[in-house]
Amino acid sequence: MKLKPLADRVIIEPTAAEEVTASGIIIPDSAKEKPLRGTVLAVGCGTKDETMVLKEGDKVLYGKYAGTEIDLDGNKVLIMRQNEVLAVIE
Numbered sequence: 001m002k003l004k005p006l007a008d009r010v011i012i013e014p015t016a017a018e019e020v021t022a023s024g025i026i027i028p029d030s031a032k033e034k035p036l037r038g039t040v041l042a043v044g045c046g047t048k049d050e051t052m053v054l055k056e057g058d059k060v061l062y063g064k065y066a067g068t069e070i071d072l073d074g075n076k077v078l079i080m081r082q083n084e085v086l087a088v089i090e
Contacts, residue, residue: 005044059089
C-alpha cells in the first residue's frame with residue numbers, strides 16, 4: 001500500500017525502542033517506552049497558510065501522544081500534522 005499524506009500531514013516511521021539496557025537487562029514489550037523520534041517517510045503539499053518545512057528522510061522528534069498509529073504493509077507508522085513535530089535532528 002502506498003500512502004500520500006494530504007495538506008500539512010506527514011507519515012513518520014518510529015525508531016525502534018531499545019530492547020536491552022546498558023546493564024544487559026532485556027526489556028519486555030509491555031515495559032518499553034514509546035519512541036519519540038523517527039524518520040519522515042512522506043509529506044503532504046502543505047496548505048495556503050502553512051508551507052511544508054519537513055521533507056522525506058528527515059530525522060525528527062515528536063510528542064509522546066502525537067499522531068495516529070496505522071499499519072502500513074505490516075509496519076507501524078504514525079501520521080500527524082507537521083506542527084506536532086517538535087524538532088528536526090541534524
